[in-house]
Amino acid sequence: MTSVTFANVWKQFGTHTAIEDLNLEIRDGEFMVFVGPSGCGKTTTLRMLAGLETPTYGKILLGRDDVTLTSPGRRNISMVFQSYALYPHMTVRQNLAFGPQIRHENKSEIAASIDKVAKLVGLETLLNRHPSELSGGQRQRVALARSMIRRPRIFLLDEPLSNLDASLRTHMRTEIAELQRQLGVTAVYVTHDQVEAMTMGHRIAVFDHGRILQVATPAELYRAPANKVVGRFIGSxxxxxxxxxxxxxxxxxxxxxxxxxxxxxxxxxxxxxxxxxxxxxxxxxxxxxxxxxxxxxxxxxxxxxxxxxxxxxxxxxxxxxxxxxxxxxxxxxxxxxxxxxxxxxxxxxxxxxxxxxxxxxxxxxxxxxx
Structure with a gap:
């Protein structure tokens, strides 16, 4: 397990400040949710953590390691996007095996890992199907399993349920939260949906205009919002x-x-x-x-x-x-x-x-x- 620390992190795009003096500690094994309206900086923060963006100022630590300038491939982080990004010509098994094969892992270990992860996310009977033969929820499970199979230090999830219908989103958010609990891996989840945030997160960071307004448990955010913006955003x-x-x-x-x-x-x-x-x-x-x-x-x-x-x-x-x-x-x-x-x-x-x-x-x- 790995903690995450953002220390005085700024991100600027030209004259636009996307993230302003971000200071945040995410604990080992915590399920942290970033929530806020579109354009508030939550995805930019996730991309900096993944190494897809470089902070203009400040530091990002994984545990005790300063990864501010470390390339994405060397951070051992798995990211699940809004798009499932599955290879359509490959079966589920082949999609799951592709990453480990690129890393030249042992074939028997790859097979064992696939069987273990597939059972964990309920894909064991679907391994020989192609993505076109799967439902939206099943394809999302494949994307999650592909991230899990590399045994990452941290899971990053960027609005992974936004393409699903309402009933399936409710089911999948329960599954994701339970999977994170079983694995005990630190997870950072980005969403604009405050219901997802309230039902999934151990703690929630509420973003607005590039700043974190409050970091607290769902109950604390609901009962004691730090300001009017948080009070209006949290609760439906x-x-x-x-x-x-x-x-x-x-x-x-x-x-x-x-x-x-x-x-x-x-x-x-x-x-x-x-x-x-x-x-x-x-x-x-x-x-x-x-x-x-x-x-x-x-x-x-x-x-x-x-x-x-x-x-x-x-x-x-x-x-x-x-x-x-x-x-x-x-x-x-x-x-x-x-x-x-x-x-x-x-x-x-x-x-x-x-x-x-x-x-x-x-x-x-x-x-x-x-």
Missing amino acids: PRMNILPATVNVEGDRVNVRCFGTTFSMQGRTFTRDRLSDKIELGIRPDEIQWVKDAPSRCTEKITGVVTSLETTGSDTFVLVNVEGTEVNSKFPSFAPVRRGDAVELVFDPADLHFFDAETGESLKATSAIHN
């Missing part, structure tokens, strides 16, 4: 972000939003960073229909239904509250219609507060972990 449906005002009275902070005022304990906030105007964040599943909400939800607001979206298990209802659109969670096929007046409730402890100018979280560390 997206977090509601609403304007609010605050004033401090002794040990209490009075917050006005949704056309109502409620109070919270001052220790919830980093008080020296509070200003009159803030932005309040609340996830749709934390602001609920009064008839279906838990008893801890004590603050009430009213509004008018403007649209509904039923997912089967839940119905997400857009409600106009004092001129502000709020996405809220209702039970499946709740008996409400567009134009109905509804009452919503929430627990102030579920709220997130962000600086209106910087977007940074105002929640105190002690409040986040309580």
Whole structure:
């Protein structure tokens, strides 16, 4: 197993800065996910790790080895791309054997490795088929097996499931995560899909405009986003972000939003960073229909239904509250219609507060972990 360290890494293409002062440690055996919108720098970072791009400044370490200027072939890294890149004229067995043969490995060892890896990824009955005879999921397994057979120090996966349909993506992400667990090899996975990131990663690095905004476990990202961008990106449906005002009275902070005022304990906030105007964040599943909400939800607001979206298990209802659109969670096929007046409730402890100018979280560390 191998750890990965990015130390003060920058990548510039002419006058464009793709990666800005990247510092990141990926632990031995960790499944790290890079997530963010298109153009945020996550794939550029992966390509620098693979040796396909050279950092403009900074260092990249594999374990204790400085590989910043090491060629890709000498890093012992396997990479799985969005494109399966299989040889169409070769069988599955021949595709898997091609790399070891180029490296002049022993024939009997190659055969044993193919049988072992094929069994691990469920390809043992497909070894004599050609790629054209396989489904998308099966071809993805071949691409994974081809990477595994060289026993790499690190697996790199660049949006490997984006060509698959939704149900197959769900199945394959479970398989990939389980394979990584069995092998115990450090893996770095790039995706723009936050659901993939949340379900697969031990930790997630959220990228935006060439910078890492936060590195944390899925639970930490969801419960304690470091800023508004992370809060909006992680979670589906997206977090509601609403304007609010605050004033401090002794040990209490009075917050006005949704056309109502409620109070919270001052220790919830980093008080020296509070200003009159803030932005309040609340996830749709934390602001609920009064008839279906838990008893801890004590603050009430009213509004008018403007649209509904039923997912089967839940119905997400857009409600106009004092001129502000709020996405809220209702039970499946709740008996409400567009134009109905509804009452919503929430627990102030579920709220997130962000600086209106910087977007940074105002929640105190002690409040986040309580």
